[in-house]
Amino acid sequence: MSEDINVKDGLRESATFDRTTMTEIRRAAETGIYDIRGFGAKRKLPHFDDLLFLGASMSRYPLEGYREKCNTSVTLGTRHAKKPIVLDIPVTIAGMSFGALSANAKEALGRGASLMGTSTTTGDGGMTPEERGQSSKLVYQYLPSRYGMNPDDLRKADAIEVVLGQGAKPGGGGMLLGQKITDRVAKMRTLPMGVDQRSACRHPDWTGPDDLAIKIQELREITDWQVPIYIKVGATRTYYDVKLAVKAGADVIVVDGMQGGTAATQDVFIEHVGIPTLAAIPQAVQALQEMGMHRKVQLIVSGGIRNGADVAKCMALGADAVAIGTAALVALGCNHPKYDEEFKKIGSAAGFYDDYHEGKDPAGISTQDPELMKRLDPVEAGRKLANYLNVLTLEAQTLARACGKNDLRNLEPEDLVALTVESAAMARVPLAGTSWIPGQKY
Amino acid sequence: MCGIVGLYLKNKALESQLGALFTPMLIAMTDRGPDSAGFAIYGDEVADGSTKLTLRHPDEHYDWDRLASAIKDDLGVTVEWFKNSKVAVFKVGAEVDVIQSYLAENAADILILSAGQSIEILKEVGLPKNIAETFNLASMKGSHIIGHTRMATESAVTMEGSHPFSTGQDLCLVHNGSLSNHNRLREELKREGVTFQTENDSEVAAGYLTNRLRKGDTLNEALTNALKDLDGFFTFTIGTRDGFAVVRDPIACKPAVMAETDDYVAMASEYQALTTLPGIENAKVWEPEPETIYVWERDQ
Amino acid sequence: MKTIDLQKHTVRDLNQALHDQVEECTIREWEVLEPKGQHNIACGLDQNLAVDIKGHAGYFCAGMNKKAHVTIFGNAGQGVAENMMSGTVRVKGDASQAAGATAHGGLLVIEGNAGARCGISMKGVDIVVKGNVGHMSCFMGQAGSLVVCGDAGDALGDSLYETHIYVKGSVKSLGADCIEKEMRAEHIDELTDLLNRAGVEEDPKAFKRYGSARQLYNFKVDNASAY
Numbered sequence: 001m002s003e004d005i006n007v008k009d010g011l012r013e014s015a016t017f018d019r020t021t022m023t024e025i026r027r028a029a030e031t032g033i034y035d036i037r038g039f040g041a042k043r044k045l046p047h048f049d050d051l052l053f054l055g056a057s058m059s060r061y062p063l064e065g066y067r068e069k070c071n072t073s074v075t076l077g078t079r080h081a082k083k084p085i086v087l088d089i090p091v092t093i094a095g096m097s098f099g100a101l102s103a104n105a106k107e108a109l110g111r112g113a114s115l116m117g118t119s120t121t122t123g124d125g126g127m128t129p130e131e132r133g134q135s136s137k138l139v140y141q142y143l144p145s146r147y148g149m150n151p152d153d154l155r156k157a158d159a160i161e162v163v164l165g166q167g168a169k170p171g172g173g174g175m176l177l178g179q180k181i182t183d184r185v186a187k188m189r190t191l192p193m194g195v196d197q198r199s200a201c202r203h204p205d206w207t208g209p210d211d212l213a214i215k216i217q218e219l220r221e222i223t224d225w226q227v228p229i230y231i232k233v234g235a236t237r238t239y240y241d242v243k244l245a246v247k248a249g250a251d252v253i254v255v256d257g258m259q260g261g262t263a264a265t266q267d268v269f270i271e272h273v274g275i276p277t278l279a280a281i282p283q284a285v286q287a288l289q290e291m292g293m294h295r296k297v298q299l300i301v302s303g304g305i306r307n308g309a310d311v312a313k314c315m316a317l318g319a320d321a322v323a324i325g326t327a328a329l330v331a332l333g334c335n336h337p338k339y340d341e342e343f344k345k346i347g348s349a350a351g352f353y354d355d356y357h358e359g360k361d362p363a364g365i366s367t368q369d370p371e372l373m374k375r376l377d378p379v380e381a382g383r384k385l386a387n388y389l390n391v392l393t394l395e396a397q398t399l400a401r402a403c404g405k406n407d408l409r410n411l412e413p414e415d416l417v418a419l420t421v422e423s424a425a426m427a428r429v430p431l432a433g434t435s436w437i438p439g440q441k442y
Numbered sequence: 443m444c445g446i447v448g449l450y451l452k453n454k455a456l457e458s459q460l461g462a463l464f465t466p467m468l469i470a471m472t473d474r475g476p477d478s479a480g481f482a483i484y485g486d487e488v489a490d491g492s493t494k495l496t497l498r499h500p501d502e503h504y505d506w507d508r509l510a511s512a513i514k515d516d517l518g519v520t521v522e523w524f525k526n527s528k529v530a531v532f533k534v535g536a537e538v539d540v541i542q543s544y545l546a547e548n549a550a551d552i553l554i555l556s557a558g559q560s561i562e563i564l565k566e567v568g569l570p571k572n573i574a575e576t577f578n579l580a581s582m583k584g585s586h587i588i589g590h591t592r593m594a595t596e597s598a599v600t601m602e603g604s605h606p607f608s609t610g611q612d613l614c615l616v617h618n619g620s621l622s623n624h625n626r627l628r629e630e631l632k633r634e635g636v637t638f639q640t641e642n643d644s645e646v647a648a649g650y651l652t653n654r655l656r657k658g659d660t661l662n663e664a665l666t667n668a669l670k671d672l673d674g675f676f677t678f679t680i681g682t683r684d685g686f687a688v689v690r691d692p693i694a695c696k697p698a699v700m701a702e703t704d705d706y707v708a709m710a711s712e713y714q715a716l717t718t719l720p721g722i723e724n725a726k727v728w729e730p731e732p733e734t735i736y737v738w739e740r741d742q
Numbered sequence: 743m744k745t746i747d748l749q750k751h752t753v754r755d756l757n758q759a760l761h762d763q764v765e766e767c768t769i770r771e772w773e774v775l776e777p778k779g780q781h782n783i784a785c786g787l788d789q790n791l792a793v794d795i796k797g798h799a800g801y802f803c804a805g806m807n808k809k810a811h812v813t814i815f816g817n818a819g820q821g822v823a824e825n826m827m828s829g830t831v832r833v834k835g836d837a838s839q840a841a842g843a844t845a846h847g848g849l850l851v852i853e854g855n856a857g858a859r860c861g862i863s864m865k866g867v868d869i870v871v872k873g874n875v876g877h878m879s880c881f882m883g884q885a886g887s888l889v890v891c892g893d894a895g896d897a898l899g900d901s902l903y904e905t906h907i908y909v910k911g912s913v914k915s916l917g918a919d920c921i922e923k924e925m926r927a928e929h930i931d932e933l934t935d936l937l938n939r940a941g942v943e944e945d946p947k948a949f950k951r952y953g954s955a956r957q958l959y960n961f962k963v964d965n966a967s968a969y
Contacts, residue, residue, distance in 0.1 A: 032963030146844035146863060149825055151786055151806040178960055190846070190865040190884045192904060195959040200882065204862040205802070205821035205840040207675060207695035208620065210444060210474040210593050210711075214781045218802040221757045222786030240596045247476070247593055694858055694877075697820060697838065713798050713819060714779030727798070727817055729838060729857050732877060 024267075034268060036175060038100075038356025038366060040168050040261040040304065040326060045276040047259070048310045050423030051416050052432060055402040063401035070397045071407040074321050076298045077159060077228020077251040080220070084228055084251075085137055085159050087321060088117030089393045090408055091311060094256070094302050094325035095141045095161065095232070097123025099176055099185040100263030100356065101329075103130050105365045107378035108332050110134030112385025116393070121161060121323070124174045124199055126188045127153040134382075139230065142219065144173060145199035147189035151222055159252070160219055161230040162212070164203075164241075167260030167303040170234025170274050174199035175264040180359040182368040209244040216249045230254050235280035235303065236273070242287035246297050254323065255284050257303025261326040263366065264357030277303035277314075279426035282413075285318030294318065295409075308395020315396070316411035317427060324392075331388035332381040333363045444593055444605070444618045445471025445711045446698070448679050448686050449719075450586040450738050453705040457485065461582030463719060467708070468570045468579070468589045470715040474618075475591025478604035479573040480565020482614040482681045485584025487560045492520075493538045496555040496562045497545075498529045498601075506530045509549060517544060527576045529555065531562055538611055553602070553639070558612030560585075560683050565604040585740070588681040590616035597642040607648035610655050612683035617644035618711055619696040621674035647672060651680070665689050665735045677730075679709060685739035694732030701725040707738045743771040753780050760810075763789045779819065784812050787829070801838075804831045807848060823850045826867055839876065842869045845886070851940045858895070861888045864905055870940035880905055881917065889936050891944050899952055907952040908933050910944060919958040925951045 013019065027035060056062040063070060077084035093113045098106050100123060107130040113120040119137035122128075126148020132138055140157030142149065154160065165171060176185075178194040186193040206215045216229050231245040232254035245253045257277025262270065281301055288294040301314045302323035314322045326334075335343075340350040342362035348355065356366035364375035400408050403415045417432040418424035424431045425438035447467040451457055460483070468479060488494045497506075510521045513534060520535035534541045538557050545552055556563035564577045570591045574580065590605035597603050606614035624646035628638060636649040650672065654664035661682060668678075669689065677696040680687040688709055690698055701708045701716050703725045710716050713727070730736050746756050756774060763769065767789055777783055777797045784793050785805035795803070798816035808827040817835035826845035833841075836854035843859070845867030852860075852869070858876035861869050861883055870889040877895035880888050883905030893911035900917020906929070907920075916922075925947075933946040958965055 033961055146825060146865070149844060150827055150846065151788065151808060151825070154806070192959065195903070196961050198901075200863065202695075204859065204881075205824045205843040209595070210618070211697070211801070211820070213473060214801045218782040218785050218805050221754065221782045222806055224758060224761060225754075237596065244593070244595065694839070699838070712779060712800060713817065714781075714800055717778035717798075723797075728836065732858065 034266045036177070036264050036357055037267050037270070037354045038261065038263050038265075039270075039354035040259045041270050041274075042354075043271055045259060045304075046278050046420065046422040046426055047276065047304060048278060048313045050278070050419045051313050051427055051429065052419060053309075053312070053316075053399050053403055054415055054417060055399075056404045060404045062404050063406060065398065065401060068401065069406055070401050071409075072393055072397060074298070074409065076300075076321065077230075079228075079251045079297055080225065080249070081159075081228040081251055082224075082226050083158075085119060085139075087119060087137070089389060090315065090319075090321035090396075091116075091305075091389055091392050092118050092139075092300065092321055092323045093120035093328050094260070094323040095121035095123045095139070095163065096325055096329075097125035097174075097176075097263065098128045098131070099123070099125035099180060099189065099368070101365060102367055102373040102376065103128060103184075104373050104376045104378045105329070105332060105381070106131045107134050108376060108381035108385060109328060110138070111378060111382025112328070112331070112389060113137070115382065115386035116389040118389065119158065122157075124176075125185065126150075127156070128188075132156060134378075141232075143199070144201060144203045145189075146204070147191075147199075154219070155223055157223075157227060159228040159230060160223070161232050161254065162216065162219070162250075163232045165201075165234035165236075165256075166232065166262065167234045167256035167258050167274050167277070168262035169265045169269045170236045171201060172265060172269050172273075173201035174262075175357065177264060177357045177359075180357070180368050185368060209248045212248040228252055230300070232256060234258075234260070234273075235275045235277065238275070238280045238283040239287045242284045242299075243291060246288070246291050246293050250297060252298045252300060253284065253288075254300040254302065255280050256323075257301070259304030260302055261329075276426065277301060277305075278423060281314060281317040281319060282426070282428040288318075295320065308392045308397075309399060311392050311396040312399040312408065312411060313416065315400075315408050316415050317413055320409065327388070328385055329365055331385045332365055333376065333384070334361070334365050336363050339363055444616075445474030445591040445715070446588070446616050446618050446677060446679050446709065447471055447590075447711070447715050448586070448588040448681070448688075448709040450685050450707045450740075451705065452707065452740075454585075456705060457585055458583050460485070460584045460587055461579045463706075464587050464589065465574045465580045466718040467710060467715045468574055468591065470718070471589075471591040471711060472570050474711055475593045476569055477594045477599045478565065478567045478592045478601070479570040479590065480563065480604045480606055481577075481579065481587055481589035482556065482561055482563045482606040482616075483582055483584045483587045484560045484562075484612070484681065484683065485582075485586075486562075488533050490559070491537060492533060492535050492559065493541050493557060494559055494562065495532045495534065495541065495545075495557050496529055496564065497532055498553045498555055500551060500553075502528055506532075509552075512548065513541070513544065516548070517541070526564065526578070528566070529564060554608070556608045556612075556614065558683065561608075561612045561614060561681065563606050563608060563614055565590075565606065566601055567599055567604065586681070586685060588614070588616055588679050588686055595620050595643075597640055600640065603640040603642045603645075605644060606681065607642075607645050609648040609651040609680070612681075613651070613655070613661075614681045615644065615648040615651060616679050616681075617647055618677045618698075619675035619691070621647065621672055621676065623673040627671070643674070647676070647678065661687060662735055662737065669733055677711070682737075682739060685737065687735060687737040688730050689735045690730055690732050692733045698730050699727065700730060700736070701727045743773055744769045745773045745775060747775040748778065748780055748783070749776040753783055756783065757785065760784060760787055760789075760791060760793065763791055767791070777816070781819065784810070787812070790829075798835070807831055817854070818852075822852075823848070823867075826850065836873070837871075842867050845869075847886075849939055851942075855892065861886075861905070864888070868936055868939070870936055870942055872942055874911070877914075878917065880907055880920075883907070887932065887936055889933065889940070889942075889949070891942060899954070901958060902952075902954040904954065906932065908936075908946075908949040909952065910949045913950075913952070916952065919955050920952055921955045923951045923953045925949070 258274030339362035781800035855873035874892035897917035899920030
């Protein structure tokens with residue numbers, strides 16, 4: 001052991017009661033309330049970095065990068081919808097609310113996604129004209145709070161996502177603190193200005209998959225069976241939840257792993273509830289395969305997707321598409337070093353900022369402050385997002401071609417190996433150089 | 443996650459039609475539970491001192507006749523039996539403890555689906571319509587019946603994991619909802635001698651009631667205790683020898699609707715399961731309150 | 743008037759026919775026969791139609807209603823008129839739980855009793871119940887009014903925002919942050935108007951008013967036990 005950060009000048013810091021832990025204890029003692037923050041899980045988890053592709057060499061043939069096609073488009077909602085969604089790339093933008101994000105940020109997400117022919121998603125707070133206007137394909141979230149929910153927007157949506165939970169907080173409801181409940185946000189949500197808004201964790205008019213089946217039928221009836229209906233769950237008991245989502249009638253299932261972000265939730269929730277994205281995908285795919293529904297009910301995976309390798313690995317494990325949230329915000333400029341001085345003024349630093357709920361984001365993204373908002377040019381930020389999405393796609397294609405695939409969805413778990421025992425067990429792929437998948441019987 | 447239906451006849455003249463009245467009720471709950479279905483029917487009682495059992499063996503071609511002869515010879519009691527699809531209904535001229543311990547010793551691989559003087563539990567994996575046909579439900583007679591269609595949440599889709607679950611003599615339970623503290627409770631009940639065949643949460647509720655009743659609780663007391671000790675969401679319907687009981691958890695999210703006329707009392711998860719009952723248009727229809735135990739029983 | 747028998751046609755047929763009136767309204771009056779507790783009847787309407795449902799309805803009847811006037815001549819299942827925007831929904835019998843859930847506008851009249859969570863998370867609808875309401879009614883109610891001519895169950899108005907609640911009978915218990923408030927002249931006026939619109943004959947002076955104490959609007963350590 002060369003460098004132990006817990007040892008300093010002959011003094012020894014406790015690994016159990018380290019400085020971060022002590023700071024939190026003191027904070028709790030001062031305030032009497034749990035720590036609320038944004039962003040996703042910050043602890044280290046088994047992740048896609050622990051997986052590697054087996055590129056082609058002798059036993060398989062690779063495809064040429066610029067000449068031989070590798071399809072990236074994917075069609076979602078083929079099970080029941082009259083108008084399934086066709087995405088040009090298998091990377092979509094996850095649900096993030098106007099309220100949590102500024103109107104400019106929402107517009108930028110719509111612009112970036114539309115440039116690349118993919119969809120973006122509303123959030124807990126309704127649909128804004130800006131995002132509908134700028135999003136060629138818009139998924140409308142149907143959430144427990146039903147803030148701003150109305151049938152006109154429902155009929156304008158290209159798909160409906162019934163949200164049961166998200167990876168950052170499966171089993172919990174949303175939060176939006178008073179600082180961000182401006183006049184416009186308050187009006188959209190029918191709330192008094194400045195309240196600390198706690199959203200419900202359960203839907204108000206149904207509970208359980210048997211009643212959800214009837215709810216989905218209602219949404220289909222209202223929209224005349226035109227658009228796909230997604231069900232989004234936070235990754236926990238994913239195998240069962242995916243089976244029940246299929247039974248309840250979903251066209252598409254969205255599984256959000258615990259690295260998935262949030263605008264504001266208790267830190268204890270973000271760090272201690274849910275399972276890593278890596279562990280959730282094989283469970284979801286197994287459930288779909290056992291029901292004969294893999295590829296018939298499409299699977300979107302989210303939670304900690306950062307680069308084209310992550311995209312390709314998700315798809316190799318069986319996802320039909322991925323969704324990004326935090327990464328998209330970073331592409332827009334979230335946590336940008338150019339605002340480091342300002343981050344320091346509010347007790348944070350570029351790269352560390354997670355107090356989205358306070359609405360003081362120097363990058364002008366997770367804020368409703370009119371002055372801060374202006375810092376984000378939706379056209380320029382949208383262009384950046386499009387660039388980033390393009391890179392994700394090119395990278396995923398590169399890896400797929402190297403594995404000899406003419407379609408991203410032809411990637412298979414057998415194209416992957418794991419670097420660690422943990423990731424091998426979770427992703428259900430062999431440890432590199434072996435044929436050993438921990439936990440599997442031969 | 444499931445559909446529940448129950449029908450208790452006040453008018454004895456209808457008893458020959460019980461199965462026919464009930465079949466469409468069960469089938470109406472298909473959307474709530476396409477995985478498996480089952481019912482407990484009460485009627486065709488055996489005399490005091492005798493026992494009726496619903497039995498099942500993993501081997502479809504099990505020689506029930508041979509078992510019947512063995513019981514007759516070994517215990518020196520009367521045995522009548524008939525087969526209904528994969529189950530056999532045995533009527534034995536012995537107390538329930540005697541025959542149960544005999545089976546445990548001599549035919550341990552037999553599954554006892556129900557025991558009592560009146561109850562028969564019939565259940566199977568598949569769509570409710572197929573289960574009704576399998577057991578020829580429409581032609582069955584009796585005084586009352588409760589049924590269940592299952593949408594499996596966490597435990598496996600098997601015959602054993604289907605409802606109703608027997609909770610003691612002439613008692614059974616069906617459940618709509620999802621319990622959240624059943625795993626530890628199951629361990630506690632096991633230590634107290636309750637046996638379980640599945641990982642099913644509802645079976646734990648049934649085992650809990652069995653245990654309370656064994657300890658001397660009345661049905662009402664057992665259900666009152668259940669409200670205290672079971673966590674999660676539930677609507678339970680409990681079949682008794684003389685009728686049935688309905689209870690919902692304090693939050694009462696899972697649906698339940700009741701209907702009563704001069705001829706019958708009926709319950710269902712959804713009203714649409716009641717629409718085929720005669721005179722339903724003029725029935726008194728209402729929803730049971732949370733945390734309230736409703737019992738409908740004929741006078742003794 | 744157009745009559746549709748739901749034993750001969752599907753709910754899908756009915757709803758499509760009703761939705762087709764949005765483009766061009768050719769038939770304003772509709773009668774639905776033999777609903778027999780089916781779900782999602784007359785949901786998503788967006789036209790000034792009069793729809794009479796002759797019997798009991800299942801879940802989400804008249805869900806997300808806009809402009810239309812729907813009358814259920816029987817009981818309504820879970821979530822009747824959920825997320826209604828405008829128009830009127832009238833239940834002649836009882837309503838199951840979550841009646842008028844999250845509804846933004848319009849008038850919901852329940853002539854019998856309403857079950858648990860009546861008006862949960864309501865966002866501007868007016869609900870008038872002639873009978874009783876179940877537990878947790880008006881939970882997280884944000885805006886609009888709930889009038890109960892009978893009794894209210896446990897935890898009325900829990901975590902209430904700005905919904906006005908009027909109850910004539912007893913209240914089993916009030917939920918967190920819900921308190922009885924003074925009935926001032928403007929409230930008598932509002933209640934009188936609500937009762938008139940609902941066609942319910944009651945003396946507004948016999949009602950008590952309940953509303954939010956607004957103590958839970960912002961996190962305070964002293965309120966931790968209520969969170």
